[in-house]
Amino acid sequence: MGSFKIVSTFLLVLLHFPSFHPKCGASASAEEAAALLKWKASFQNQNNSFLTSWNLQSINAKKSSVLPCTWAGISCIDGRVNRLNLSDWSIEGSLYDFPFSSLPNLEYLDLSQNQIFGSIPKQIGNLSKLSYLNFYANELSQEIPPEICNLRNLTHLDFESNQLSGPIPVAMGNLISLQFLSLCQNNLTGAIPKSLGNLTNLIILYLYENQISGSISKEIGDLKFLTHMELGENQLNGSIPVSIGNLSNLIELDLSDNQFNGSIPVSIGNLNNLEKLFLPNNQFSGTIPQEIGNLSKLVNLQLFRNQLSGPLPELLCQSGILQKISVAENMLTGPIPKSLQNCSSLVRARFDGNRFQGNLSEMFGIYPVLDFIDLSNNKFYGKLSSNWGNCKILKTLVVAKNNITGGIPPEIGNLTQLHTLNLSSNYISGEIPREVRKLTSLLKLDLHDNQLTGGIPQELGVLMEFLDLSTNSLNGTLPELLGDLKHLFHMNLSNNVLSQKIPLQIGKLTQLSELDLSQNLFTGAIPSEFQNLQSLGTLDLSRNNLSGLIPKALADLPGLLHINLSFNNLEGPIPSGRAFVNLTLEEVKGNKGLCGNITGLRACESSRLIKKHVKDKSKELVLIIVLPFVGSFTLLGALFGTLKLYDRRKRNSRAEDMEVKKGGLFAICAYDGKALYKEIVRSTEEFSETFCIGKGGCGSVYKAQLPSGEVVAVKRLHNVPNVGKDKSFLNEIRALTEIKHRNIVKLFGFCSNAQHSILVYEYLKRGSLAKILSIEEAAKELDWQKRLNIIKGVAHALSYMHHDCSPPIVHRDISSNNILLDPECEAHVSDFGTSKFLRRDSSNWSSLAGTYGYVAPEFAYTMKVNERCDVYSYGVLTVEVLKGKHPGDLIANLMSSKLEDIELKDLLDQRLLYPNQQIEKCLMSILKLARECLHVDPQCRPTMLIISRYLASY
Numbered sequence: 023m024g025s026f027k028i029v030s031t032f033l034l035v036l037l038h039f040p041s042f043h044p045k046c047g048a049s050a051s052a053e054e055a056a057a058l059l060k061w062k063a064s065f066q067n068q069n070n071s072f073l074t075s076w077n078l079q080s081i082n083a084k085k086s087s088v089l090p091c092t093w094a095g096i097s098c099i100d101g102r103v104n105r106l107n108l109s110d111w112s113i114e115g116s117l118y119d120f121p122f123s124s125l126p127n128l129e130y131l132d133l134s135q136n137q138i139f140g141s142i143p144k145q146i147g148n149l150s151k152l153s154y155l156n157f158y159a160n161e162l163s164q165e166i167p168p169e170i171c172n173l174r175n176l177t178h179l180d181f182e183s184n185q186l187s188g189p190i191p192v193a194m195g196n197l198i199s200l201q202f203l204s205l206c207q208n209n210l211t212g213a214i215p216k217s218l219g220n221l222t223n224l225i226i227l228y229l230y231e232n233q234i235s236g237s238i239s240k241e242i243g244d245l246k247f248l249t250h251m252e253l254g255e256n257q258l259n260g261s262i263p264v265s266i267g268n269l270s271n272l273i274e275l276d277l278s279d280n281q282f283n284g285s286i287p288v289s290i291g292n293l294n295n296l297e298k299l300f301l302p303n304n305q306f307s308g309t310i311p312q313e314i315g316n317l318s319k320l321v322n323l324q325l326f327r328n329q330l331s332g333p334l335p336e337l338l339c340q341s342g343i344l345q346k347i348s349v350a351e352n353m354l355t356g357p358i359p360k361s362l363q364n365c366s367s368l369v370r371a372r373f374d375g376n377r378f379q380g381n382l383s384e385m386f387g388i389y390p391v392l393d394f395i396d397l398s399n400n401k402f403y404g405k406l407s408s409n410w411g412n413c414k415i416l417k418t419l420v421v422a423k424n425n426i427t428g429g430i431p432p433e434i435g436n437l438t439q440l441h442t443l444n445l446s447s448n449y450i451s452g453e454i455p456r457e458v459r460k461l462t463s464l465l466k467l468d469l470h471d472n473q474l475t476g477g478i479p480q481e482l483g484v485l486m487e488f489l490d491l492s493t494n495s496l497n498g499t500l501p502e503l504l505g506d507l508k509h510l511f512h513m514n515l516s517n518n519v520l521s522q523k524i525p526l527q528i529g530k531l532t533q534l535s536e537l538d539l540s541q542n543l544f545t546g547a548i549p550s551e552f553q554n555l556q557s558l559g560t561l562d563l564s565r566n567n568l569s570g571l572i573p574k575a576l577a578d579l580p581g582l583l584h585i586n587l588s589f590n591n592l593e594g595p596i597p598s599g600r601a602f603v604n605l606t607l608e609e610v611k612g613n614k615g616l617c618g619n620i621t622g623l624r625a626c627e628s629s630r631l632i633k634k635h636v637k638d639k640s641k642e643l644v645l646i647i648v649l650p651f652v653g654s655f656t657l658l659g660a661l662f663g664t665l666k667l668y669d670r671r672k673r674n675s676r677a678e679d680m681e682v683k684k685g686g687l688f689a690i691c692a693y694d695g696k697a698l699y700k701e702i703v704r705s706t707e708e709f710s711e712t713f714c715i716g717k718g719g720c721g722s723v724y725k726a727q728l729p730s731g732e733v734v735a736v737k738r739l740h741n742v743p744n745v746g747k748d749k750s751f752l753n754e755i756r757a758l759t760e761i762k763h764r765n766i767v768k769l770f771g772f773c774s775n776a777q778h779s780i781l782v783y784e785y786l787k788r789g790s791l792a793k794i795l796s797i798e799e800a801a802k803e804l805d806w807q808k809r810l811n812i813i814k815g816v817a818h819a820l821s822y823m824h825h826d827c828s829p830p831i832v833h834r835d836i837s838s839n840n841i842l843l844d845p846e847c848e849a850h851v852s853d854f855g856t857s858k859f860l861r862r863d864s865s866n867w868s869s870l871a872g873t874y875g876y877v878a879p880e881f882a883y884t885m886k887v888n889e890r891c892d893v894y895s896y897g898v899l900t901v902e903v904l905k906g907k908h909p910g911d912l913i914a915n916l917m918s919s920k921l922e923d924i925e926l927k928d929l930l931d932q933r934l935l936y937p938n939q940q941i942e943k944c945l946m947s948i949l950k951l952a953r954e955c956l957h958v959d960p961q962c963r964p965t966m967l968i969i970s971r972y973l974a975s976y
Contacts, residue, residue, distance in 0.1 A: 051101050055090040057121030058103075065115040066874060072111040097130075105130040109156070114874070116140035117162075122148045134158035134180065139874055140910075141165075142186075147172035158204070159183040166205075171196050178202040182228065185209060187796060190234075195220040204228035206252065209796055211235070214253075219244045230254040230276065233797075237261070243268040254278040254300065261285070267292040276300040278324065283307065286330075291316050298322040302348070310335055310349075315361070319343070326350040326372060334358065339365035350396065351375035358385050366390060374398040374420070382426060388412045398422040398444070405429075406445070411436040420444040422468070427451070430469075435460040444468040446490065454479055454491075469494070470514065478504075478515070485509055487700070492516040492538065499523075505530040511700060512729075514538040516562065521545065524568075529554045533700070535729050538562040540586065548592075550575045559730050564588040564609075572616075577601055588612045595626045699773040702726045702736050702780065709738055709778070715789070725785060734770060735786070739779040761827055765819035767842060767852040786850060792838035795906050798933060806937045806945065808847045809903045813948060814973045815849030816841060820896060821970035824889040832888065836895035837873040838902055875908055880960055890960035896969070897955025900948060906931030917956055924949070944976055 055078075062076055075094045091098035097105035104127050113136040122145040129151050139161040147169030149155075155173070158180045165188030166181065176197050186208040194203075195217025201224060210232040218227075219241025227248060234256040243265025245251075250273060258280040266275075267289025274297060275290075282304040290299070291313020297320060306328040314323070315337030323338070326348040333356035338344060340361050347362070350372040357380035358373065368389050374396040381404035382397070389395075392413045403425040410419060411433025417440060426448040434443070435457025443461070446468045453476030454469065461467075466488040477498035478491065486507045496518040504513075505527025511534060521543040528537070529551025536559060544566040552561070553575035561583060568590040576585075577599020585601065586609045593615025596602055607622040617626040705726040706713040716723040721739040728734060762768075768784040791812065794800040804812070816836070823831040833840075833851065840853040878894035901909040901916070909916070909929075916924065926946055927936065937945060951972065957963050964972075 051089055051091065051098075051103075054103050054121070054124055055093075057124035058090055058093075058096075061115075061119045061121055064119040065113060067112065067114045070112055072108070099127065102127040104128060104151075107132045108136070109133070110135040112136065113138060116874075117143055117146075120145075122146055125149065126151070128152055129175075130154040132156040133160065136160055138162060142167050142170070144169040146170060149173060151175060153199075154178045156180040157184065162186055164188070166191055166210075168193055170194070173197065174199065176200055177223075180204045181208065183207040185796075187211065189213075190215055190218075190229075192217050194218065197221065198223065200224055201247075202226045205232070207231040209233060214238060214242075214258075216241045218242070221245060223247060225249050227251045227253075230256070232256050234258060238263055238266075240265045242266065245269060247271055249273045249295075252276040254280070256280050258282060262287050262290075264289050266290065269293060270295065272296055274298040274300075277304065279303040281305060285309070286311055286314075288313050290314060293317065295319055300324045302326045302328070304328055306330055309333070310354075312336065314338070315340060322346040324348050325352070328352050330354060332356070334362070336361065338362055339367070343367050345369045346371070348372035349376065353377060355379070363387055368392050368395075370394045372396045373400065376400055378402065380404075382421070382424070383407045386410075389416075390414070392416050394418040396420040397424065400424055402426065406431055406434075406450075408433040410434065413437065415439055417463075418442040421448070423447040425449060429453075430455055430458075432457045434458065437461065439463055442466040442468075445472070447471040449473055451475070453477075454496075458482065465509075467491075477501075478520075482507065488512045490514040492518070494518055496520060500525050500528070502527045504528065507531060508533065509700075510534060511557070512536045515542070517541040519543055523547075524549055524563075526551045528552070531555065533557055535701070536560040539566070540564040542566055544568055547571070548573055548576070548587075552576055553578060556580060558583050560584045562586045563590065564612075566590055568592060570594075572597055574599075585609060592616055596620065596623075698728075698771050698782065699775070699778075699780070701728050702734075702773075702782065703778075706736065726782075733785040735783045737781045737783070739781075761823065761831065763819055763822045765815040765849055765851060766822070767850045783852070786842040786844050788843040788845065788847070790839050791841040791843060791849070791903070794843065795838060795902070801906055801931065802933055804847065805934065806941045810941075810944065810948070810976060811847065812841070812843070812849040813900050813903055814970075814976065816851060816896060816899065817966060817970045817973050819849070819851040820892055821966040824892070824965065825967045830889060833892050833895075835873055835876075836892055836899055837876045838899060838908070839873065841899070875910070878960065879958055888960070889966065890963050893955050893963045893966060893969075894960070896966070897952045897963075900952040900955065901929065904930055904945060904949065904952075906933060913956060916953060917958075921950060921953070947976075948973075 059076060059078065062073060072094065075092070090096050090103055091101065095106060095108045095111070096103055103125050106128060107130065109132045113133070116139055118140060120143070122143065128149050131149070131152060131154065134156045135158065137160065138157070141164035142162055144167040146167065150173070152173050153175045155176060155178065159182065162181070162184040163186065166186055168191045171191055171193035174197065177199050179197070179200060179202065182204045187210065189212030190205065190210060192215045195215060198220055200221050203221070203224060203226065206228040211234065213236030214229065214234060216239040219239065222244060224245050225247050227245070227250065230252045235258065237260030238258065240263040242263060246268065248269050249271050252274065254276045255278065258277070259282060261284030262277065262282060264287050266287065270293065272293050273295055276298070278300045279302070283306065285308035286301065286306055288311045291311055294317070296317050299320065302324045307330065309332035310325065310330055312335045315335035318341040321343060322345060327350070330349070330352040331354060334349065334354060336359045338359055338361050342365065344365055345367055346369055352375070354376040356378065358378060363385055364387050366389060369391050370393055377400065379401040382402040383404040383406070386407065386409065388409050390413070393415060394417060396418070398420045399422065401424065405428030406421070406426060408431045411431060414436065416437050419440065420442065422444045426445070428450065429452030430445065430450060432455040435455065438460065440461050441463055442465060444466065450472040451474065454474060456479055458479055459481040462483045463485060464483040465485055467482070467486065468488065468490045470490040470492040472494050474494040474496055476496065478496060478501055480501045480503055484506055487509050489510060489512065492514045493516070497520065499522045500520060502525045505525065508530065510531050513531070513534060514536065516538045519542065523546035524539065524544050526549045529549055532554055534555050535557050537555065538560065540562040546568065547570035548563065548568055550573040552573065556579065558579055564586040565588070569592065571594040572587065572592055574597045577597040579601035583601045585605060588609055589612030592613040596605065596610065596616060596618030605620060607620055610616055610620065610623065617624050619625065705728070706724045709724055713724045713726065714722050715725050721737050724736045724738065726734050726736050767786070769781060770784065771782040773780050788794060794804065820833065823833065835853060840851065842850045842852050844850060876895040876898045878891045898909065898913065901913065905912070926942065926949065929949060930936070951969060954964055
């Protein structure tokens with residue numbers, strides 16, 4: 023509050039002393055200083071170390087003329103501010119108090135990589151001299167104000183990575199001095215204005231990752247100086263205009279992930295400077311123009327997932343510099359052109375999922391820098407060439423689903439950096455060469471569905487994670503050394519002629535999630551060591567000659583396990599336990615000696631005897647005496663087990679910090695940590711942006727599919743030097759392991775190691791409430807009844823946290839970004855990184871947390887945390903659900919007006935039809951409730967228990 027008083031005092035000085043008249047040089051600089059300090063005073067983080075030089079201590083008659091010019095980030099000309107560069111200064115605030123009118127000479131404004139939120143004020147149009155404007159990587163929202171188009175001197179405009187919505191202003195075509203325009207990674211809608219064709223000085227155009235629709239107009243061809251045009255990940259359609267061939271300076275053209283159709287225009291062959299051509303994930307049809315082969319500077323060509331047909335251009339890579347090509351998943355035919363066969367510059371190539379044909383042994387040469395090649399799912403024939411052994415840095419070789427014959431060349435063993443070798447679904451014969459053991463970096467070996475004979479090599483790379491040799495004619499025994507493959511999570515050796523006993527060493531493969539040894543000739547008993555395979559999701563031992571009892575130890579394997587033991591010589595009772603709960607007759611039939619409590623299977627002898635002789639008095643007496651004791655011991659055992667589990671959870675909760683500090687891998691719930699971690703890393707391709715579905719201040723969220731087919735959401739926290747000190751990570755774990763409620767997101771597990779700290783949740787496909795409300799069509803799906811249910815669901819969750827948990831939990835960041843919706847539009851509270859457990863014997867002081875616009879006003883003068891903070895945020899959220907967007911200044915009007923003076927229609931989402939009389943009455947009651955939640959005095963706000971009970975009647 024002190025900084026506000028200082029600024030106010032300084033402004034009074036400006037108003038009353040003639041020496042500070044605006045016409046004087048001294049007063050002009052002082053006015054700019056005061057205006058900048060007023061803006062600084064609006065920041066949420068007043069202790070920003072970057073802005074320590076911004077103060078009034080140097081104000082006096084002698085120095086007032088140079089006051090702001092000496093501050094960090096500011097440059098001046100003739101004592102007036104002309105440059106303001108505050109990039110990456112950790113600013114948390116808005117632009118509402120920015121001194122647009124007080125900086126008439128500002129030419130350069132860079133506020134990139136901060137946490138600036140809210141809308142862009144229309145007053146920005148007052149900066150008439152501005153030539154450079156950069157708001158990259160902030161949290162700005164709402165529409166781009168049309169006043170931005172008044173800045174005729176702009177050469178650089180960057181709004182990338184914000185949350186802007188609405189259309190691109192048509193008048194932006196008036197900014198004829200623009201050379202750089204980046205509006206990418208926002209939520210912009212509508213078409214690309216034809217007027218952008220007026221920007222004839224434009225060099226860079228970035229509009230990717232928005233929701234822009236419509237076609238590209240022919241006027242785009244007027245941008246003769248354009249070098250980079252990236253429009254990917256939008257909803258653009260229609261065909262590419264022929265005029266695009268006029269962009270002779272173009273270096274990169276990216277139209278990926280849209281809905282373009284028609285043929286690729288021949289005129290693209292005129293782009294002599296083109297280095298990168300990205301057109302994947304569209305609906306292009308017809309042939310690839312031969313003229314693309316004339317692009318002598320082309321380095322990267324991406325055309326995958328279209329409907330292209332015909333052959334590849336003959337002259338691709340004629341210049342010898344092409345590095346990456348992907349034409350996967352089209353309908354292309356013919357052989358691979360000779361220019362590509364001899365393209366020694368190739369680093370990554372994908373031809374999979376087409377109809378290419380030709381003799382493979384004659385078609386590919388030596389590629390000294392090749393890292394990845396996929397030729398799968400085509401019609402190639404012939405043998406594998408020994409030349410592949412000369413591609414010394416090759417990491418992935420996939421030639422699956424072709425018509426390849428002959429053997430595996432032993433030269434494959436020279437590929438010491440190979441990670442993946444997939445030759446499955448061909449007609450490859452002979453033995454697996456012993457040289458495979460030299461592939462020490464191999465992670466995946468897939469040779470299934472071939473005609474291989476002989477035995478399985480005694481040694482395989484110990485880093486192996488995936489092994490599939492199924493559907494061949496392999497014989498002999500399983501090597502005991504397979505037990506050394508400690509990282510193996512998938513092993514399928516089914517449908518071979520392997521024999522003798524299953525080695526006990528298989529029990530060492532504790533990471534296995536799938537083990538299939540079916541349709542072989544294995545004999546002997548099922549090893550009891552299988553009890554160590556706690557990560558198993560599938561165990562298939564069917565159609566062998568296994569005998570003996572089913573080990574009771576298997577009963578303790580995971581409950582989600584799918585077991586198939588059919589058609590063996592097993593006998594005795596089926597053990598009782600979680601692994602066998604869902605066992606069906608199909609999975610045990612064909613074993614004449616098995617018995618158990620499965621429909622269609624004979625009951626075990628002991629069960630029949632009890633039923634048969636229960637009327638015998640002597641045995642009846644025994645049963646009367648013994649059964650209660652058995653029941654009592656069973657009950658005591660269950661209770662003891664429950665108490666042990668409870669005690670272990672308590673100990674684990676207290677030891678969380680210790681566990682994290684060890685830097686080891688750990689997990690909760692039904693998943694094994696290490697296996698889960700590997701599956702997530704694999705399914706997200708090392709947390710690729712492709713699988714990212716959201717980003718926040720402390721981490722990013724990814725969509726991952728587990729081997730079971732289940733889809734989960736994975737939050738990966740930003741890199742933290744010491745995970746043990748990352749309170750948000752520990753808070754979220756602790757909160758979500760101690761609470762369970764239908765309206766609170768479920769935490770399935772968590773993992774942490776030196777590389778990553780991740781939390782695994784249930785995946786809620788609809789995403790956040792904020793995102794849904796920002797999209798018109800999605801918002802319309804949320805009718806008034808669904809919105810009422812969302813308001814109720816959040817209330818029930820908070821009531822549970824505040825009143826049913828011990829100690830109570832305060833969320834501290836209730837906002838529409840942290841409310842997720844399931845397919846039925848049921849609300850789930852998420853993101854407990856800032857949550858706090860209240861201690862009743864403590865004052866519960868805390869640092870500021872939460873999202874701007876939802877934080878209770880008392881945080882301006884106290885850092886005390888209690889449940890009423892969440893109540894205030896809930897009030898804001900309730901109004902937002904009704905209005906369809908954050909209420910902003912509407913809250914002040916709502917609180918200052920009498921309830922009877924409030925027009926409900928002014929507070930409702932105009933995208934929905936006005937509610938009927940019954941719903942209208944209900945919404946008015948909820949609005950009244952929201953006003954009470956927003957009371958400035960925390961003690962006057964209702965509790966969430968009262969709110970929850972009140973809403974339960976609706």
